Amino acid sequence: MKKRSYLLLACLAALSTPALAAPAATVNGVAIDQSQVDVILSTNPNMAQSPQAKTQVLNNLVAQEILAQAARAGKLEQSPQVQARLALANRQILANAAIDDYLAKHPVSDEELRSHYQSFVKDLGxxxxxxxxxxxxxxxxxxxxxxxxxxxxxxxxxxxxxxxxxxxxxxxxxxxxxxxxxxxxxxxxxxxxxxxxxxxxxxxxxxxxxxxxxxxxxxLTPPPFDAVKERLRADLQQQKIQSFVDAQRAQAKIDLAK
The missing domain is CATH 3.10.50.40 (Chitinase A; domain 3)
Known part of the structure; x- marks a missing residue:
C-alpha cells in the first residue's frame, strides 16, 4: 500500500512539471524527463540527500511508465473510475499551482512575522x-x-x-x-x-x-522569535491561503446538487 501511495504522489508531482529537461530514461520510446526526477527530489529534501535517491526515484518513474503503458494497452483509461481519478489529480495539481502562485505573489513579510510573534507571545501569557x-x-x-x-x-x-x-x-x-x-x-x-x-x-x-x-x-518565558519563526510563517501562509480561497469562493457561482 505504501509503495502504491508513493508512486501516485510521485506521478502527481511529475505531471505538474513541464517537459523541458533532457530525458533521464526512455521506456518503449516514451521519455521520462530529468525535470520529473528533479521535482520529486525537491519535494523531499531529506530523500534528496541520499546518494541513491536519484536512482530510486528514476526506477520508480520507470515502473510507473511501464504500468501506465500496460494500462493504456488494456484501455483502462476508458474506465469511469480511472477517468474520475485522473480528473481529481488534474484538479488538485491546478489548485496547488494556484496556491503556490498566490503565495509567491503575496509572501509573508518580516513585519507580518514580527506582529504575529507579538500576538503569539501575548496569547501565551x-x-x-x-x-x-x-x-x-x-x-x-x-x-x-x-x-x-x-x-x-x-x-x-x-x-x-x-x-x-x-x-x-x-x-x-x-x-x-x-x-x-x-x-x-x-x-x-x-x-x-x-x-x-x-x-x-x-x-x-x-x-x-x-x-x-x-x-x-x-x-513562563516565551520562546525566542527565531525558534518559532518558521512555525509562525506557516501559520500566516495558511491564513493567506484561506483568505485567498474564501475570496475566490465568494466570486464563484456555485450550484450544489440537492
Missing amino acids: DKEYRARHILVKSQAEAEKIMADLKKGANFAKLAKEKSLDKGSAQNGGELGWFPPSMMVKPFADALNGAKKGALLGPVKTEFGYHIIQLEDTRK
Whole structure:
C-alpha cells in the first residue's frame, strides 16, 4: 500500500512539471524527463540527500511508465473510475499551482512575522500551570467526584477509574506543564488566580465536566522569535491561503446538487 501511495504522489508531482529537461530514461520510446526526477527530489529534501535517491526515484518513474503503458494497452483509461481519478489529480495539481502562485505573489513579510510573534507571545501569557483533571459526562457525576475528593479520596485513583480523557487518566489525570492558551477558555479561566493545591470545578467545557487540581505554577518565558519563526510563517501562509480561497469562493457561482 505504501509503495502504491508513493508512486501516485510521485506521478502527481511529475505531471505538474513541464517537459523541458533532457530525458533521464526512455521506456518503449516514451521519455521520462530529468525535470520529473528533479521535482520529486525537491519535494523531499531529506530523500534528496541520499546518494541513491536519484536512482530510486528514476526506477520508480520507470515502473510507473511501464504500468501506465500496460494500462493504456488494456484501455483502462476508458474506465469511469480511472477517468474520475485522473480528473481529481488534474484538479488538485491546478489548485496547488494556484496556491503556490498566490503565495509567491503575496509572501509573508518580516513585519507580518514580527506582529504575529507579538500576538503569539501575548496569547501565551506570562505563566504556565501544572495540573491534573478528571473528565466526566455529567455535572452530577462531577459533583459526586468533587465531594469524594473533599472527603479525602485519591485524585489519581479516581482519574484512572472515571476520567473520559484516557490519555491523561493512565497517569492519574496528569496534564504536565502548559500555558493557558493550550486549554479551552473555561478550563484556563478556572485556573486563573487559583492557589497551588486547589480543587476546581465542576468546570463545563465542550468536552464535558472537569474536576481540576492545580499542582503548581511557574513563570513562563516565551520562546525566542527565531525558534518559532518558521512555525509562525506557516501559520500566516495558511491564513493567506484561506483568505485567498474564501475570496475566490465568494466570486464563484456555485450550484450544489440537492
